[in-house]
Amino acid sequence: MAFKGAIEIDAPHCKGCGVCVANCPTGSIRLSRMVNSKGYNYAEMIGDACIGCSACALVCPDSVITVYRVKI
Amino acid sequence: MDIAEIKRPENIVYRKPALITDNVMHYCPGCSHGTVHKLIAEVIDEMGIQESTIGISPVGCSVFAYNYIDIDWEEAAHGRAPALASATKRLCPDKHVFTYQGDGDLASIGTAEIIHACSRGENIVVIFINNGIYGMTGGQMAPTTLIGMKTSTTPYGRDPRLNGFPMVIADMISHLDGTAYITRQSVHTAAAVRKAKSAIRKAFEYSEKNIGLSFVEIVSTCNSGWKMSPVAANSWMVENMFKKYPIGDIKDVLK
Numbered sequence: 001m002a003f004k005g006a007i008e009i010d011a012p013h014c015k016g017c018g019v020c021v022a023n024c025p026t027g028s029i030r031l032s033r034m035v036n037s038k039g040y041n042y043a044e045m046i047g048d049a050c051i052g053c054s055a056c057a058l059v060c061p062d063s064v065i066t067v068y069r070v071k072i
Numbered sequence: 073m074d075i076a077e078i079k080r081p082e083n084i085v086y087r088k089p090a091l092i093t094d095n096v097m098h099y100c101p102g103c104s105h106g107t108v109h110k111l112i113a114e115v116i117d118e119m120g121i122q123e124s125t126i127g128i129s130p131v132g133c134s135v136f137a138y139n140y141i142d143i144d145w146e147e148a149a150h151g152r153a154p155a156l157a158s159a160t161k162r163l164c165p166d167k168h169v170f171t172y173q174g175d176g177d178l179a180s181i182g183t184a185e186i187i188h189a190c191s192r193g194e195n196i197v198v199i200f201i202n203n204g205i206y207g208m209t210g211g212q213m214a215p216t217t218l219i220g221m222k223t224s225t226t227p228y229g230r231d232p233r234l235n236g237f238p239m240v241i242a243d244m245i246s247h248l249d250g251t252a253y254i255t256r257q258s259v260h261t262a263a264a265v266r267k268a269k270s271a272i273r274k275a276f277e278y279s280e281k282n283i284g285l286s287f288v289e290i291v292s293t294c295n296s297g298w299k300m301s302p303v304a305a306n307s308w309m310v311e312n313m314f315k316k317y318p319i320g321d322i323k324d325v326l327k
Contacts, residue, residue, distance in 0.1 A: 004078060015100075015102070019102050019260075022303045023262055054086040054262070058262040058265040058266065059107060059261065060110075061106025062106050063110050067087075068078045068080065069083060070077075
């Protein structure tokens with residue numbers, strides 16, 4: 001059974017700490033080159049390798065990540 | 073499958089906990105406090121005890137914890153959270169009472185209060201955030217600071233001849249008969265977060281059984297106080313903090 005996932009990041013409230021990037025097993029997150037209104041390089045999803053494991057959201061101190069997952 | 077098709081409400085597997093308010097946390101980027109707040113909110117929500125839970129917030133960075141978790145709170149004087157929690161629990165025995173304290177609060181000015189609350193076997197939960205430094209006031213040495221660790225008051229590293237040795241509170245109170253459950257966890261990886269959450273849940277369940285005090289220590293980072301990036305602080309914690317503060321259960325009277 002395989003899973004496919006996606007994440008949605010509340011960019012205005014992301015502080016760009018990068019803990020999610022270090023914890024993602026599929027390398028599907030990076031810190032954006034853009035900044036939010038507070039000047040933080042917010043996290044963003046890249047590529048389509050996300051499996052919806054929620055590792056990023058579990059370690060996010062500011063609870064800005066919502067995770068979606070479907071079976072394929 | 074298209075990303076837009078995946079992002080549907082029925083496919084949500086993880087979202088911000090319902091009890092975390094919309095206030096933006098004042099913590100530094102990557103601070104462990106936010107993650108632990110989230111775990112407490114999830115546990116209270118899953119146990120359905122929002123209406124009967126009273127938190128005691130400390131003095132320190134987490135003084136504003138009452139702004140972030142949507143339950144009843146009391147604010148204690150510096151270090152006195154276990155005393156206030158003891159009174160609250162004795163006056164309202166049907167409530168779930170927990171304190172949330174940092175190491176400057178619990179291990180320094182509040183040492184007497186925590187030791188005596190443990191000794192009396194109060195049926196409360198204590199969440200202890202141990203990052204080995206005073207975060208709020210500018211990174212001074214705390215009783216839990218490691219030997220050789222540089223802080224703003226020990227710029228050449230902590231020297232035991234001058235500053236004494238680190239205090240391992242969880243091991244100390246495990247010798248007191250009033251404690252029921254003592255564990256040490258961390259929140260630096262997804263697996264560690266899951267374990268910490270089940271430890272917090274267990275602590276709240278033990279407090280319902282009236283068998284003594286439950287103590288959950290979370291070994292944490294203070295990346296701004298340690299002068300590191302959040303990710304580097306997590307690896308520094310694994311390499312150095314875990315040697316002095318090993319992760320795992322220390323005491324469980326029901327096992």
